[in-house]
Amino acid sequence: MARKNAFYAQSGGVTAVINASAAGVIEAARDSKVIGKVYAGRNGIIGALTEDLIDTSKESKAAIAALRHTPGGAFGSCRYKLKNLETNRREYERLIEVFRAHDIGYFFYNGGGDSADTCLKVSQLAETMGYPIQAIHVPKTVDNDLPITDCSPGFGSVAKYTAVSIREAALDVMSMCATSTKVFVMEVMGRHAGWIAAAAGLAQEQEGDAPHIIVFPEIAFDQAKFLKKVQQAVKKYGYCVIAVSEGARYKDGTFLADAGSTDAFGHKQLGGVAPVLAQLVKNELGHKYHWAVPDYLQRSGRHLASATDLEQAYAVGRAAVTFAEQGKNAVMPAIVRGKGKKYAWSIGEAPLADVANVEKKMPRNFISKDGFGITDEARAYLLPLIQGEAEMPFKNGMPVHARLKLAPVTKKLKGKFSI
């Protein structure tokens, strides 16, 4: 039987370890007896639609291995969601045209919840349009909001970045608070789920440690309660360190900071809740403040990645190929947490239909009663995910990152496809 080629694409916001998943897919496919070449979509699914494919077989073994320590999306990612077959049949026909031209029988899609939906639609192309293809979703999202999987690859690293960074900054604030900054606000990502905000809580090891307040998107912001807690911390410890989720919102659902613009998925583009909270503290309590918005630094901070997260990201990439070899379709490798006291994980299988468009929120029992901190349950869940410092080679003082050739696959189709 002739080998079919595979298509691999990165989708949505990238992470510090999404390229480790790419390495997992490509290395496993190179070892595979059923998969031919792996063609990566340049800029994600757009590369498939525009027949802009990258021939990963042209990359050296060392270059693919270097993906394990390269943040960002090495082949380009995109925010582009396929519409329903009914609404946009043209796009699906084009996908099949490109897949057929390049003999693609496997579709590996590396993304979050929205991407799982796209992957599910592709997995149904045999039924809906008669093109035989196996579609496997490779989980990834810093937001940790994918269902079924115990955690989402990419999250452990941003969690570690966040916990370490707020701890370090808090030591800075603590040392200066007698005469300078008393309130420090750090904004973290997480539109609808407060997983990253919760991870900031790992910085706290003893009573009095920062962060003193976490503002979750899950808990309606109560200004009076918040200000009271700030004042209490300043009085008791001399300073107050706050982690706030970009998705923090009032009771009526409006975001504390709403930039107004929206992305391709219709999500509101947020940013800047930290200065809003800091200004509130200044206006109401008069304390000197500083604020930080690490933004992309947090999700691309490969230099501070979790070794556990890195291994999981790599493992789901390899597992996707194994699933394909086993003839599976419309599934996603999921991280399964062991039942024992000591943290252990293995790879399970999740049906895509149960993953697509489902958002996993933080359980309420992960958030402390007053709504401003994490519980022991949250700590027990989160702490294993930041274990280990992922190896990171440096040269001449700077990290070594993969520099790929990104050689294009010769186009076989005539005419252009505009997206």
Add this chain to the structure above:
Amino acid sequence: MARKNAFYAQSGGVTAVINASAAGVIEAARDSKVIGKVYAGRNGIIGALTEDLIDTSKESKAAIAALRHTPGGAFGSCRYKLKNLETNRREYERLIEVFRAHDIGYFFYNGGGDSADTCLKVSQLAETMGYPIQAIHVPKTVDNDLPITDCSPGFGSVAKYTAVSIREAALDVMSMCATSTKVFVMEVMGRHAGWIAAAAGLAQEQEGDAPHIIVFPEIAFDQAKFLKKVQQAVKKYGYCVIAVSEGARYKDGTFLADAGSTDAFGHKQLGGVAPVLAQLVKNELGHKYHWAVPDYLQRSGRHLASATDLEQAYAVGRAAVTFAEQGKNAVMPAIVRGKGKKYAWSIGEAPLADVANVEKKMPRNFISKDGFGITDEARAYLLPLIQGEAEMPFKNGMPVHARLKLAPVTKKLKGKFSI
């Protein structure tokens, strides 16, 4: 001869490695045959004025060693500048009262340019007020603006943090730019001197690498030229990454982002130039943007400290004690760069009178002709300072930081001193 005790204090904004200098002072003093105990000022010089001293002899050897990997100011720092003797004789009399009560004959002051001025005033107490004391300044500032010394301990680490962070974030932006963020702005510290902004330039290794634009405080901001360059980068590379100094200003001297409030030294408190620039790009060119303000994260990022910087910070601490043992006064250990091709450094001696209140700006030949980048001269100066990854112990996924006892020295004076 009876041993005199030493007073050590941290002053001004802290760094990722200022505690390494503290470890250097304390460890060298413990080895010394002329210095008794080291009393640290709680919250800097304020601790001396209020007789709030910390007995460092109560800290274990391991705790002092752990200062080498603990960011922030372990004994507390402050922004408090002693006025002239003529203006505020009361403060100097109080200092002498406290020093005499605790038999202090050595004054180690760990700070930047403003602090050097305070240290100089203390060094003159023998002449001006008849109290014999040797005052040695221990250099520290992320701003790298101290004169005479080749670099300021603290700077190499923030430089490394900045170069690595903007490189990582740029990989993120690059991978998404086809359909998402095209312009990314990262704000860095540096009120009057663009040293940290320049360090961002180290992320660039090849033509086309980020950052594509650096906005220095030394170069008056030219909006038209800036926007043109943004547009060129977006056109050529698909995206544009910008490093901007918090001190970026217009031709007339006004800051691009001016928060309006001032600190104890009369400096304007800045912050938020990144969103201002990002909004400008959006308004004028329409590109989707993201911005980051790492703020304290950059100067407390001990997990990403430069090994070279750490060793220099420790060395100036030890050298200060050696100077004291040699009977010196009103001096500062300075980093001296070797003349050879290969980077080497040693400790020299700088007279405090030449250090106090002098700000070292970037030489114009460190900034590219168009004002938006760094030159080979800048690279040759900066690159050695970020060499080596400073060892950082982790436990249970988090960094291990010193937890000091901070045991107070029993007060000997009656009455309170209000500052």
